[in-house]
Amino acid sequence: MSRTAEPLSQAMALLDRLEPGAPAKVQTDLDAFSPGAAELVLGYAFAHIVGRDGIDLRTHEMLSVAMLVAMGTAPGQLEFHMRAAMNTGVAQEKIVGIVLQVSVYAGVPACMNAMAAAKKAFQAVEES
Structure with a gap:
């Protein structure tokens, strides 16, 4: 940039x-x-x-999704970054994988909240 x-x-x-x-x-x-x-x-x-050099946008978005899932306190931003990740070429299956992996480190409640956000994000992308 x-x-x-x-x-x-x-x-x-x-x-x-x-x-x-x-x-x-x-x-x-x-x-x-x-x-x-x-x-x-x-x-x-x-x-x-x-916008810094060193990490591509797709990877930034996967990292953002993982961190927001782990936080568990920013559902609007999580949904946005899930949609953004898909808009940068991240497949839904990878987002599912990120959500499931975060459950190991941040807990099942964070994972379950992220599943709800993912369903909304997936639906929004499919409808656009």
Whole structure:
């Protein structure tokens, strides 16, 4: 990702690759909470971390899914990153595998919550 563009522009371009149409909604929601929140939150997360060289976008998304499953406290973000993972070429079977593997390390409740998120994400991708 180019380091010449401002972080928010970089973040929005990357976010649009993950889920077309997401940038406008996410920016509106964040900036309604606090003006400039989109630049602070998304600029850091997507332009400075996810957009870094060294790990491809598909792998970033699989890592995001695994960490969000383990956290067990961010169902909206988990569903988004499951859809984004599929939009970057991750097969549903791999997401199922990630969810099941996380159960060993983060527990069955986190796994079961992730199964519910996965069903919603899978359905959303199938309907799009």
